Amino acid sequence: MLQGMRNASKGLLGKVVLFVLFGLLIVSFAIWGIGDMLRGGSRNTVAMVGKTEITMEQLRAAWQNELQRLSQQYRTVITPAQAREMGLDAIVLGRLVTEAAMDQEARDMKLGVTDAFVVETIAADPNFRGVNGQFDRARFTEVLRNNGFSEAAFLAEQRNTLLRRQISEGLAGGVTTPTAMNQAVYRVNAERRAASWVALPAAAIGEIAAPSDEAVKSFFESRKASFRAPEFRTFNAVALTPAALAKAKNLAAAVTDAEIRAHYEKTKETAWGTPERRRLQQISFPDEATAKAAVESIRAGKPFETVAKERGVAEKDLDLGEVTRAQMVDPAVRDAAFALAPGAVSDPVKGNFGVVVVRAASVTPAAIKPLAEVADAIRTELAVAKAREEITALHDRIEDQRINARPLAEIARDAGLTVVKVEGVDNQGKDRRGAQSTALLALPGAQELLRDAFNTDVGADNEALNVDGGYVWFEVTNVEAARDRTLAEARADVEKLWREDQVNAKLMARADEIVKKVDGGATLAAASGLAVKTASDLRRGQATGELDADAVRQIFAIPAGKAGSASKPGQRIIFQVTSATMPPYTASAISPQLAEQMNLALTDDLLTSYVRILQNRFGVSINQQNLRNAIGSAQQ
Structure with a gap:
């Protein structure tokens, strides 16, 4: 969220700066091994870019923010180990090094922005506007607090962003793509193709004999990583939501008929019918x-x-x-x-x-439901409202007990809440059978809970999640590390994948024979013995009808008149390109949206090259030990 708040520009170039500097078009800037390793120096320093220091706290905060962003983007938990395998540590450090290099250059160039302009930029940020559309001081304070920023730190970051923008605008302002590039992109997007095709089914290759023990063993050894058991975690959770509290304390019994009728009269036109x-x-x-x-x-x-x-x-x-x-x-x-x-x-x-x-x-x-029909629903609604008033006080009492190291199970028992045990789930929320955990799905904020459970350790004191107007406390009780499964454990999966490989290999071999005949002059119908279908007005990379995007990509990968094939689950698509057409290029052929994307790409190239020059000029030093400590990989 704060990456959007830090956008100090309303124009295209401002978007480009944020694309490059704040993680949307981040590239790894080959920082590993640059300069001398820091043998001593500050025990808190991860990297030095010229005279600019990157601290462990900065890297740790950026690392955690990126982990959370990726988990939200892909709607699954990204563990630190998975993130390191993806190279996220290099990406995050690369971004910080980029920012440090730009900050160093701004200081060397003696650039500056006035306090008034910084304040004006923040006041214009829509993230800080209240319901009246104006800057809201309370909203500003709340957003900064929720994202771990002090006001001084955010103002400093905003000032640095504005300074970097000055450099970027001077370097890449007004960049436009040349005509030759426009024409090349146009040819890629505007070409249309037609093709004849057939679907070669798996049944056409006959039965696949059962594999020998030796074949299964050999296949298993060559694909061992495919059958690896994921990490499983077991954790306990206690949910305190208005609905759960109302049910636990039977607050509905305290709701009077008079309260129900008064609420009905107040809301009947909007909540219980059409006015x-x-x-x-x-x-x-x-x-x-x-x-x-x-x-x-x-x-x-x-x-x-x-x-x-x-x-x-x-x-x-x-x-x-x-x-x-x-x-x-x-x-x-x-x-x-x-x-x-x-x-x-x-x-x-x-x-x-x-x-x-x-x-x-x-x-x-008006069409309004009678009171008798909705009284029970209103009773529940009012009970939940009463519970919502008690949530904060109960939350504070529970937190006081947690500070005193009282077990979560005892706290829940005394509060009349239920401890839910989520037994052995992976980071997708699936149990050892591959089914979604029903215990997890029954909890409020299940995805956020799963994400946090995979970002902590056994015995750690975890922050409660704020979900559905209430809270969820949790504790991880067991971590079963990812491991290689034995052949005996994985045999059913091994044989299934082996059979799929055999089917695909035979389908491909048969498809290659048909393609060779078609390219030799035979018709597709005669070469395949299958019913031929046609597809027209095909667009590069876009699925159409029964042809998926991969098949269409393959159709565009060969010359007109030639044949080819593409994989599809359970079959093989064999095709012959029957035509390829290209409308003439005009100056208006490139849409404004596409032109903006191309300009962004050019600007990205310019800024990337410039930052590399700055890194070489200033020098970049990495303290690998502090780097590992900051992202929690020192013991791995």
Whole structure:
């Protein structure tokens, strides 16, 4: 979220700066091994870029933020070990080194921004606006607190961002793609193809004999990583939500019939049905006398529309549309309009904006469920509301007991809450059988809970999750490390994958024979003996009909007139490209959106090259031990 808040620019270039500097187009800047390793120096230093220090605290915060972002993006838990395998440590450190190099350059160039401009930029940030659309100091403080920033630290970061933008705008401002590049991109996007194709099913290759023990063993050894058992974790969780507390304390029993009726009367039109709607027409008058004369003429038979026309009221201004009582902003006009019978005209009404006459052109009655039908639901709703008032006090009492190291199970028992045991799940929430854990899914905030459970250790004191208006406490009780399974454990999976490989190999071999015949002059029908289908207006990389995106990509990978094949689960697609067409290029052929993407790519290249130059000029030193300590890999 703060990466968006730090965007100090509303223009394209500002977006580019954030793309490059804050992780959306991050590249690894070959920082490993650059410069001399820090043998001594500060025990808190991870890297030095010239005279700029990157501390362990900075790296640790950036590392945790990126872990959380990836987990949210992919809707699964990304463990630190998985992140390191993905090279996330290099990416995060590369980003910090990039920022440090730009900051060093800004200082050397003696760049600066005024305090007033920093404040103006923050005040214009939509993330800090209240319901009135203006800067909200309370909102600003809340967002910074939730993201672990002090006000001073955020102001300093915002100032640095603005300084980096000055450098980037000077380097890459106004970059546009050359015509030759536009034409090349156009050719890729505009080409259209047509093809004939057949589907070669797995049944066409006959039965696959059962593998020998030796074949299974050999296949298992060559693919051992495919059958590896993931890490499993067991943890206990205690949920305190308004609904759960209301149920545990039977708060519904304390809700009176009078409270239910009062709540029903207050909310029945919005919560328990459809409110009455009226299509209203309105004419404005300069004074009550003129309005009264008009009402008399209308009631004597003169059409309402004729009076409106005589008053110079345009047809679009006459009709107020179909509205509910709640949508009427003028109380006097509202009361008069909703007291009318269908088709009736009001007496002159002195509203907030002058004297008017209103007509109820049509009325759609309200459709509201009777109290008896919704009383139980209201009782539950009011009980939950009462529980919500008690949540904070109970949360504080539980936290006091946790500070005193009291076991979570005892705390839950005394509070009347249930301890839920989530037994042996992987970071996808699946148990050892590969099924989703029902215990986990029954807990509020299941995905966030799973993510945090895989980012802590046995015995660690974990922060409660704030979900569904309440809290979830948890403790990891066991970690079963990822391991290689034995052949005996994995045999069923091994044989299944072996058979799939055999089927795919035979399908490919048969497809290659057919392709060779077609390229030699045979028709696709004659070469395959299968029913031929056609596909036209194919677009690069886009699935269409029965052809998936991979098959379409393969169709674009060979010359027109040639044949090829593509894999598809349980079959092989064999095709022949029958035509390839290209509309002529024009200056308007590149859409504004595509032009912006291409400009971003060019700007990224420029900034990446520039940052590498800065790194070489300033020198980059890495303390590998502090790096491992900061991201928790020192013992691995």
